[in-house]
Amino acid sequence: MVEIELDGQKVEVAEGSMVMHAAEKAKIYIPHFCYHKKLSIAANCRMCLVDVEKAPKPMPACATPVTQGMIVRTKSDKAIKAQKSVMEFLLINHPLDCPICDQGGECQLQDLAVGYGGGSSRYQEEKRVVAPKDVGPLISMEEMSRCIHCTRCVRFGQEIAGVMELGMSHRGEHSEIETFVGHTVDSELSGNMIDICPVGALTSKPFRYKARTWELSRRKSVSPHDSTGANLIVQVKNDRVLRVVPLENEAVNECWIADRDRYSYEALNGADRLTRPMLKQGGQWQEVDWQTALEYVANGLKQIKDQHGAAAIGALVSPHSTLEELHLATALVRGLGSDNIDHRLRHAEFPRYEGVRWLGLPIAALSQLQRVLVVGSDVNSRILDWRDRTTCVLFGDGAGAVVLQVTEEPGGLLSFVLGSDGSGAELLWVPAGGSRTPASRDTVEQRQHYIKMDGPAVFRFATTIMPEALLTALDRAGMSPQDVDLLIPHQANIRIINGARRRLDIREDAVFTNVDRYGNTSAASIPVALCEAIAEGRVHRGSNVAMVAFGAGLTWGAAVWKWNT
Numbered sequence: 001m002v003e004i005e006l007d008g009q010k011v012e013v014a015e016g017s018m019v020m021h022a023a024e025k026a027k028i029y030i031p032h033f034c035y036h037k038k039l040s041i042a043a044n045c046r047m048c049l050v051d052v053e054k055a056p057k058p059m060p061a062c063a064t065p066v067t068q069g070m071i072v073r074t075k076s077d078k079a080i081k082a083q084k085s086v087m088e089f090l091l092i093n094h095p096l097d098c099p100i101c102d103q104g105g106e107c108q109l110q111d112l113a114v115g116y117g118g119g120s121s122r123y124q125e126e127k128r129v130v131a132p133k134d135v136g137p138l139i140s141m142e143e144m145s146r147c148i149h150c151t152r153c154v155r156f157g158q159e160i161a162g163v164m165e166l167g168m169s170h171r172g173e174h175s176e177i178e179t180f181v182g183h184t185v186d187s188e189l190s191g192n193m194i195d196i197c198p199v200g201a202l203t204s205k206p207f208r209y210k211a212r213t214w215e216l217s218r219r220k221s222v223s224p225h226d227s228t229g230a231n232l233i234v235q236v237k238n239d240r241v242l243r244v245v246p247l248e249n250e251a252v253n254e255c256w257i258a259d260r261d262r263y264s265y266e267a268l269n270g271a272d273r274l275t276r277p278m279l280k281q282g283g284q285w286q287e288v289d290w291q292t293a294l295e296y297v298a299n300g301l302k303q304i305k306d307q308h309g310a311a312a313i314g315a316l317v318s319p320h321s322t323l324e325e326l327h328l329a330t331a332l333v334r335g336l337g338s339d340n341i342d343h344r345l346r347h348a349e350f351p352r353y354e355g356v357r358w359l360g361l362p363i364a365a366l367s368q369l370q371r372v373l374v375v376g377s378d379v380n381s382r383i384l385d386w387r388d389r390t391t392c393v394l395f396g397d398g399a400g401a402v403v404l405q406v407t408e409e410p411g412g413l414l415s416f417v418l419g420s421d422g423s424g425a426e427l428l429w430v431p432a433g434g435s436r437t438p439a440s441r442d443t444v445e446q447r448q449h450y451i452k453m454d455g456p457a458v459f460r461f462a463t464t465i466m467p468e469a470l471l472t473a474l475d476r477a478g479m480s481p482q483d484v485d486l487l488i489p490h491q492a493n494i495r496i497i498n499g500a501r502r503r504l505d506i507r508e509d510a511v512f513t514n515v516d517r518y519g520n521t522s523a524a525s526i527p528v529a530l531c532e533a534i535a536e537g538r539v540h541r542g543s544n545v546a547m548v549a550f551g552a553g554l555t556w557g558a559a560v561w562k563w564n565t
Ligand code: SF4
Pocket: 146, 147, 148, 149, 150, 151, 152, 153, 154, 177, 196, 197, 198, 199, 201, 202
């Protein structure tokens, strides 16, 4: 441990800590922008300059390591003068649009400008203007002139989300935060960049101009979207949820949440939601008042009970209901004399559960594990830095199982692409059996329960999307098709494989297939083919292995690996 004197107070911190860490421990506030406790230190805003005894000039607290006996003043004339000077520089280019800025009221720059900014600007020249960028439906980069180049958003992508989607291009006053040419921000954790942007450069598209922060009331909540139970703050105005942000909880989600936790509130106010009771009369839906609707339902239930007995009544309740809703539904059904109530809507089997077993590990302990068997989770889903538990645990969709292992060696999964646009929904379908056309004698007699496929269209789709997806993945890995040592495609059919290979201009002997032995065995054939390729000595340490697959439903994916075992 090292002891320093900070504003006259003795503080002890671990060796290697920065002055900023000592200040946090002593609860002394040092103004800052680029420093964030969960990110690496960039030290590029210079707002945290402090006065270190014997140092000739002010030093950045976030990047100055503590030394035994160091004396630091954060509020001396020298420190304050330095901090005010930095603020003056930052405000040179920052637009004075606080009155219309979404960040107004919760902006670090706005707050610090009150304490450290001047009453007027000495800058007479033109301010710089940064062109807006469209990076997708969730994050707005309309007002990038507000950016102060702290690079928090860039570091977040690299270090927490595990996928670098934003970077800083150009130099000096031409510096700009941008996505890689033409790309959108797609990470499933992208909304966290809005939270950590200390100014209003990155804002939430769905929330923009909906409310000022001081108009919102706040409620604590827990995410219902997965088993992580991320802690949330739900922000409400006029009885409408307008924003959801993380509630910091070190034991669960730290200070991050997944985009689905952040943005799914939009469905609450969706235009296609049923908000008024309706009754179907004469084949037509009619809006009615609550009294009429409730009487109708009560009479219907009573009639069924009288005619067929209480056991003829049953209730299926959405598992997304609140405990209170589930309790009331149970009380209603039991009150009618029936025990038929369930929430397992999509289960085909009903073994005796004793609840979901706890594996004996708190979420926070996941980051200490060396090997993890993940079952039923889409670990490739834009999550590369799985060592970071925040990215590992926030997602729970998909299928399959995979063992993840920590390694210090470079390589492993370099890039991947996953896609689905729904455009091929009509190419592969089962006409009956779903909620749109329930099974009936007619549907069975008309053979509507067999899969139908538009084969030529699926063929065209596969031979187009496979090269496209793979080229994108190779591009992200900084490679070209010629760098691929082994391509393991979806073992669909040999014409599709050859069509895709020719478009990619990859040698025939660089493609591994086993379709001649097993036929088309779906995208799951890739791991089988990979194991066989390894057994046949086709994959070596350092090999560039590419994989590509499609689903005729229509989805696609590609991954590029540097084999390092
Ligand atoms: S966009 Fe925001 S978080 Fe990113 S560098 Fe600019 S100010 Fe920092």
